[in-house]
Amino acid sequence: xxxxxxxxxxxxxxxxxxxxxxxxxxxxxxxxxxxxxxxxxxxxxxxxxxxxxxxxxxxxxxxxxxxxxxxxxxxxxxxxxxxxxxxxxxxxxxxxxx
Ligand SMILES: CC(C)(COP(=O)(O)OP(=O)(O)OC[C@H]1O[C@@H](n2cnc3c(N)ncnc32)[C@H](O)[C@@H]1OP(=O)(O)O)[C@@H](O)C(=O)NCCC(=O)NCCS
Numbered sequence: 001x002x003x004x005x006x007x008x009x010x011x012x013x014x015x016x017x018x019x020x021x022x023x024x025x026x027x028x029x030x031x032x033x034x035x036x037x038x039x040x041x042x043x044x045x046x047x048x049x050x051x052x053x054x055x056x057x058x059x060x061x062x063x064x065x066x067x068x069x070x071x072x073x074x075x076x077x078x079x080x081x082x083x084x085x086x087x088x089x090x091x092x093x094x095x096x097x098x
Pocket of ligand 1: 012016048
């Protein structure tokens with residue numbers, strides 16, 4: 001099953017802290033929802049992503065791929081209520097493995 005992942009996400013240092021990162025995340029969530037995607041994955045700091053609606057993925061049955069730096073950094077935004085989430089270990093495509 002194919003899943004969407006948002007990260008890596010970056011804002012140029014001179015433009016950080018002005019809401020651009022949050023706007024990019026919000027637009028991505030809306031776009032994925034509009035496409036009918038059940039979820040959006042991200043690897044990043046929970047302190048940043050939890051306020052944008054992301055939850056720790058392994059607690060919902062989506063286990064991080066071996067390449068993920070930290071289990072706690074692998075997160076998921078659930079985009080539709082009442083849909084059973086896919087369960088198991090996520091596998092990154094080749095470009096993500098390097
Ligand atoms: C993380 C990043 C994308 C956020 O983009 P941004 O445009 O600076 O973020 P916003 O302006 O929307 O939000 C700023 C808030 O996020 C917090 N924040 C920024 N980077 C953070 C991080 N790595 N971890 C935790 N909080 C972070 C700021 O402290 C600020 O908090 P405040 O609103 O309480 O003051 C950007 O800082 C970045 O490119 N960082 C370097 C790359 C990186 O670390 N990417 C990891 C994500 S995959």
